[in-house]
Amino acid sequence: MGHLSEEVLNKARILLEVYPNKRSALIPLCHLAQGQDGYLTPEAIIEIAELVDVTPAEVRGTASFYDMFHLEPVGKHVVAMCTNIACMLRGADELLEHAQEVLDVGIGGTTQDGQFTLEEAECLAGCNNAPCVQVNHRFFGPLDNDGFDELISDLKSGKLKDIVPEHGVLNRVERQHGLKATPDQIQAERDVMESAKKERLAKKSTS
């Protein structure tokens, strides 16, 4: 029995179809697997490798380049706090210190109850709401200490569960159309275009 669920595999099949080259689906598939498990499990890595036709080492080696992929288990909520220049100017370092106290973890750590993993992030492109924070890649900000405490308690109580889904950024919307065209189809389309163009030119010269 495979490790990836039928639902994930269905989405994976769509992704494998849309790219001219299977390997291009590697990163989206890692996102899907992480959506299922919260991190990239060794089992998922093996299955992804089979799906895109590379070795598991290549999947792991590729995934490890990217900040978003976790190769170890993480908490239910990954709290990523930007401390880059625009947020720094607005008090991000102080907020990050506060977060470490409130959650009682260091940067990169996970709380004992498994609820929160705290990360220091590079610029998240939310500088108009600095200091900004992402929880499972959903934006919050600008936040002061009180705002942060409120966010944490809302996350704990489940009040934000519609806004902050569990892990994974590709889980909620599926691609519905436009599967990869075959070379024949593409050639046929090109022929149609060519004749449409000739028609247009003919029209132009008569008008």
Place this chain on the structure above:
Amino acid sequence: MSEKAVNKNLPIVSKRLGLPDAYKLETYLATGGYDGLKKALQMNPEDVSNEVMKASLLGRGGAGFPAGRKWSMLKANPVKYLVINGDESEPATFKDHDLIELDPHQIIEGVVIASYALGVNQAFIFCRGEFALGLERLQSALNEAYDYGAVGSDIFGSGFSVDLVVHPGAGAYICGEETALLQSLEGKRGYPRIKPPYFPAVMGLYNQPTVVNNIETVSNLPWIIQNGGDAFAAMGQDSSAGSRIFALSGHVKKPGNYEVEMGKVTFRDIIFDPEYGGGILDDLELKAFIPGGVSAPWFGPELLDLPLTQEAIASKGSMLGSGSIVVFNESTCPVRAAWRISKFFYRESCGQCTPCREGSGWIEKIMHRIETGSGRMEDIELVLDVCDNIAPGLTWPPKQTTICVLGPSIPSSIVSAVNMFKQDFVDHIEKGKCTFGK
């Protein structure tokens, strides 16, 4: 403001950003959506390219290369690709983020117009992975656009077909660099490719000719086709045609994205005018500002009256870059600011080139010890020396010793900080602590 910059055409790319649900097809159509594409499909592809050429639309991704020229350089080939760069990770840049979340159909329309002009049948939008909502909005909009017949086979009955894929990034600044982006899109680590031979126009995605354009660049296309390239070129100044979104952040009262006509507005306007930044946070004095993203050298208050054009800013030794302006008020510790920027480059260097990989680490270390009070007086010379090894001569634009320009961008902020605020470095070292109480 100098000369009230209310051009009746504005806003162009950001016109729907204030609408609550412009990301839905219904609202998009009700506000003129897909009219540009319909018009383009009535034209010859070459004429579409010509309009873009006439518009003198400069790329909005950072390098400012004219889009029309880039298109004309695409090598003829049976298979060609168009890839849209929505990786937006340059610190303090957040314009594409808004365009993706709030007006995804405008991007899709621009992509299809560009694909038609270029004769491309397969296009990709590379969207930064951290934009979870953006990815959802883009994919939903794409589904709607396929249903509406604006993407896919035989678009609006024109005989033209293009497939479009929304591709997620996974968190790596370097993937904004176009060749690293293509590597990532091929399912690999985001290592920039060496040019030559890997110029995307000749050897891009899957080694086929490829155009890479920024999100904001293509978002301008529907308007340009609707109103003509000449109308776009009539706005702006010198080679900086049209309007552009500036992302304003840091110590201003109203940080945000502001679209202005190029050259008609100065830094003073955008930072102080109530319509834009609204002045300095806490009414303190302005200390310095970064004119175009963290790869750009800093400016002092004496340059506030420069107009926002590529030429004007280049003439003073910096760049417009990604269009992000970061404002420092007098409470800012310049050592800390420069250190934080160097930490960013250290974390994001892909590690292929020695000067960038090693240099970024050294610079971060030295800057950190100066900031935290354990620096030595020689450190100031030392850090400049390391910078000089990455970009010899420390000129602007920097000399290239590496595969991509991330490396040579590292010295900008360090050199600016030392040149403009040397006394602060000295004070940190003499007093053995950050003199701004950080």
